[in-house]
Amino acid sequence: MELEFxxxxxxxxxxxxxxxxxxxxxxxxIQELSVSFKNIxxxxxxxxxxxxxxxxxxxxxxxxxILCYTVKADNENSAKxxxxxFFTVLASTIVLILFFIFHI
Amino acid sequence: xxxxxxxxxxxxxxILHAALGEIGALSFLWVLMELINKQEKSYIRxxxxxxxxxxxxxxxxxxxxxxxxxxxENSIEPAIKNTNIIWVNNIIMEVKxxxxxxxxxxxxxxxxIILSFPKWSSxxxxxxxxxxxxxxxxxxxxFIMVSFGYIVSASVRAxxxx
Numbered sequence: 001m002e003l004e005f006x007x008x009x010x011x012x013x014x015x016x017x018x019x020x021x022x023x024x025x026x027x028x029x030i031q032e033l034s035v036s037f038k039n040i041x042x043x044x045x046x047x048x049x050x051x052x053x054x055x056x057x058x059x060x061x062x063x064x065x066i067l068c069y070t071v072k073a074d075n076e077n078s079a080k081x082x083x084x085x086f087f088t089v090l091a092s093t094i095v096l097i098l099f100f101i102f103h104i
Numbered sequence: 105x106x107x108x109x110x111x112x113x114x115x116x117x118x119i120l121h122a123a124l125g126e127i128g129a130l131s132f133l134w135v136l137m138e139l140i141n142k143q144e145k146s147y148i149r150x151x152x153x154x155x156x157x158x159x160x161x162x163x164x165x166x167x168x169x170x171x172x173x174x175x176x177e178n179s180i181e182p183a184i185k186n187t188n189i190i191w192v193n194n195i196i197m198e199v200k201x202x203x204x205x206x207x208x209x210x211x212x213x214x215x216x217i218i219l220s221f222p223k224w225s226s227x228x229x230x231x232x233x234x235x236x237x238x239x240x241x242x243x244x245x246x247f248i249m250v251s252f253g254y255i256v257s258a259s260v261r262a263x264x265x266x
Contacts, residue, residue: 032198049205075229096203
């Protein structure tokens with residue numbers, strides 16, 4: 001069986017993932033600095049990280065669908081967008097590690 | 105009901121959580137090897153294996169969450185907090201929880217990107233190196249999670265003196 005895929009908008013997926021990872025990283029840092037914000041994140045699911053996970057996957061999915069239809073595909077520069085995503089995830093990981101090391 | 109109760113028992117939940125995470129990370133190493141191969145059949149396998157990796161990582165999200173709620177916050181976290189290795193909870197576990205959120209979404213992104221290039225073996229303008237880098241990043245983050253998990257479990261064993 002062949003897996004087929006119609007939406008080939010790498011620019012849209014990359015922007016969506018960069019935004020989603022940025023949101024998760026920001027929410028993590030803000031909730032550690034503000035107890036009231038942590039309580040806001042906690043209130044819908046009981047745990048801030050469950051709310052963050054839902055926000056992360058929902059923002060990626062919703063933005064991907066919206067951007068696939070609104071942003072013109074730029075597959076000539078797809079490497080640039082994928083590298084951008086790679087460095088965003090790597091930078092977010094380093095930022096979170098450093099934040100938790102220096103936050104305690 | 106007996107199966108669910110058994111799954112919720114500490115040992116099985118941790119074993120399943122670790123196994124799914126490690127197999128998920130290794131599946132993207134397999135995807136990387138298949139993509140480097142640049143054969144049409146390898147590309148078809150890469151698509152299916154990456155789909156399997158995405159499913160494993162999302163299943164692991166739920167297992168990790170269940171493990172945290174059922175066991176970690178009730179017995180493991182208080183045990184670590186009573187020792188002089190509290191940094192394991194405040195740094196290692198906190199980093200693990202939050203970076204763990206990235207991985208399934210990144211795996212889904214990798215799967216969508218791999219699907220976007222149907223002419224993998226013949227296309228000249230395929231950004232192969234950047235796609236390889238994403239697969240390597242998933243494997244790297246997966247094994248950071250594994251090593252952090254090992255540090256946490258070793259700390260718990262040390263705190264209980266077992």
